[in-house]
Amino acid sequence: MNVLIIEDDPMVEFIHRNYLEKIELFQLIYSAATVQDAEALLAKKAIDLILLDIHLKDGNGLDLLTKLRMNKTTHEVILITAANEAQSVKEGLHLGVIDYLIKPFTFERFKQSIELFKNKKQRLESAKISQETIDLLLKKAVLSEELEKGLSVDTLDFVLRAIQEIKQPFTIQELADQCGLSHVSVRKYINYLEHTDQLKAEMIYTKIGRPYKAFRWL
Known part of the structure; x- marks a missing residue:
């Protein structure tokens, strides 16, 4: 499985990457600092999970997520952002994110989000679902x-x-x-x-x- 970090703060991107490497679930970890770079990566790489910030240099992460849903892509998304306004949370949940992490957060909480992604993926791979x-x-x-x-x-x-x-x-x-x-x-x-x-x-x-x-x- 592959994961894409969409984050324009290099230090935060480093923390995400470090946490992902500790969990050892993903084969490849990609990064993008802008919406444009993210869209280019998504067009040519197989991505299973996106760690998505909301406030990016060249756009809004929720707008990118809306576009992905309109295009019926199957990427799972975890929003990781400092934005804790109720409207942003509601919109993210409406767009089907697995989890919503508000910065700063602990490794334990981050790991829990990744486990939620893993569990959902495993459950949906079953031939029949209870x-x-x-x-x-x-x-x-x-x-x-x-x-x-x-x-x-x-x-x-x-x-x-x-x-x-x-x-x-x-x-x-x-x-x-x-x-x-x-x-x-x-x-x-x-x-x-x-x-x-x-x-x-x-x-x-x-x-x-x-x-x-x-x-x-x-």
């Missing part, structure tokens, strides 16, 4: 209302994918390490999944030391 998966991808309001305060559909999707990949049974700390999230955050999602009968808790007894609680996907 209603649960569709609900997660579309962020159905009914699911959002079901979640407790402080939980998000995006992070739930991220945690679910990690659970499906991790060795069973697993502890909360093992899942936290797998996700790159805090122990406290992961515990909240484990509690939700256990309450909704998607996870089963079990006690693991060892010859030495105290027993500990682990979880298994149902």
Whole structure:
């Protein structure tokens, strides 16, 4: 997979590139500082994901995204910008971005966005897609209302994918390490999944030391 960084600040572009290299998901990492350069790259290179700034030297990232959608391109997009006006956020979400990151942000939050992209791509590659998966991808309001305060559909999707990949049974700390999230955050999602009968808790007894609680996907 290939990714394109559209960012006119060299230092910010360096940070994005450094984060992407640490994650080691993409084969090629391209960069463009202007809308014109970005359009030229998109016309001749196979790009799976675009990291898109809004305020660029020669235009607006949202205008570029609108044009891409009108041309029915399949590029996935994560908006990474200092623009936190409600209208920009609404427009970005309306245009189908995977995530919206407001600068500055942590590597952990950046990695979470990339995982959301990876999860969506993997789920859509299946021959058949379950209603649960569709609900997660579309962020159905009914699911959002079901979640407790402080939980998000995006992070739930991220945690679910990690659970499906991790060795069973697993502890909360093992899942936290797998996700790159805090122990406290992961515990909240484990509690939700256990309450909704998607996870089963079990006690693991060892010859030495105290027993500990682990979880298994149902």
